[in-house]
Amino acid sequence: DREIQNYNVAYFMASTDTLEDNTGFAEKNGATFPILADPNKTMCEAYGVLSPHGYASRWTFYIDKEGVIQKIDKQVNAREAGKQLVENMDALRFPRAT
Incomplete structure (x- = not known):
């Protein structure tokens, strides 16, 4: 999370969980970024990104400042996500x- 802050970007996580569940997840895991319920x-x-099981697939969208999707990473490893x-x-x- 700290290295990501070296970039002039906005980032957040999206989840099909409720606001209450996401708040608990953030507190438990020390998340310092916004989580969209x-x-x-x-x-x-x-x-x-909705899986057949009804939850969000773990994908990362890289969207430039013009709103154009530059890349979709469908192979996100939760343990290595920050590095990725x-x-x-x-x-x-x-x-x-800067």
Whole structure:
């Protein structure tokens, strides 16, 4: 999370869980980023990430400042997600914070 803050980007996690469940998850895991609660699955359906089991697939969308999706990472490893984010943002030449 700390390395991600070196970039001039906004990031958040989306989940089909309720706001209460997401708040508990954030507290338990020390999450310092926003978590979007999508219990109605509207956003998940719009982005095509809703699994057949009814939960959000663990994908990362890299969207540039013009709103264009530059990459969709469908192979996210929860333990390595922060490292993967930094590597992909570097490869995509996302701007670093000044």
